[in-house]
Amino acid sequence: MTEKKGHFDEDLDLRVSPKLSEDLDTLFKPQFSVPPEVDRAIMDQANRRLVQRHWRHRIFRHISLWRVAAAAAVIIFAFSLNLTQKPGPTTTSSFIVEAQAVDIDRNGRVDILDAFKLARHIESAGLTGKSLSPVSSTGQALEKRGWDINGDGLVDRNDVDLVALSAVRLDKHKGVL
């Protein structure tokens, strides 16, 4: 690599001879003279344009960077939310919220015995597996007691299920253990 290559003429004299310079000057010299004011005006205009372009370029770069930074912030925020994790199933239907207040045996707590007792009431009305119509006297009696939990006008197995689900809700029982 350090070997000197013979065919490159490194010592070639690249200086222009004064004669050639003089000839070129004569050949390309303008035929008229440019007044210095015009010269200055052209230079000023060129400078103004260059400055304008420079500022436009800087502003554009700033905006672009802020856009990149904003996009990065949005991506980071989206990742921090962890959108891939979906919330687990919850039992927050309005009916269950209502069922929370249902204490069939009025012992101060809602447990499976409330659902059991309601189921027995329904069965003792002789309508096992069927719905109690609110127009029947038994149905009206049960409805009056506030046992139509889902408010569909019937006291049936669906109401029993709501009471039972209310009894096993995790957020209601903050831990009996």
Place this chain on the structure above:
Amino acid sequence: MKKCMVISLVSVSLMLALVYVKVGQAATRIGPKVRFAPLHIYLDSGNKSLAAYQFELKATAGKIKIVGVEGGQHAAFTEAPYYDPAALANDRIIIAAFNTGRELPKGRTRIATIHLQIIGDAEPDYELKLVVAADADAKEIPAEISFEKGE
């Protein structure tokens, strides 16, 4: 120019930090050993017939996730009991069931089976509390609750 560089550097650093955290989380998610095992729950109501029960189970040692709940052994309790679906993928659950029929179990009977995902090598332990047990007349009865670990 300096400001731009700082902004870019901060953004890149934040992204890298986030990626590092996510990769770490993924690694720990894959890392621990996982196995599945059932936990059988028994209730002994003595000479009284069992018509309704409610209990709570909670893991006190080890890391578990509840993945499913199955009914019991006796025909009166074979159907899946009541439980909060939010308990799935959790380590605590409240389970309850009742039967208004006349054919009810007496003595010691398996009332439910809880299917668990056990994470890690630590052997889990559980705390079990009977909330209530009742006979066919919906009267509370004394009963003893216990569990057996299945394979």
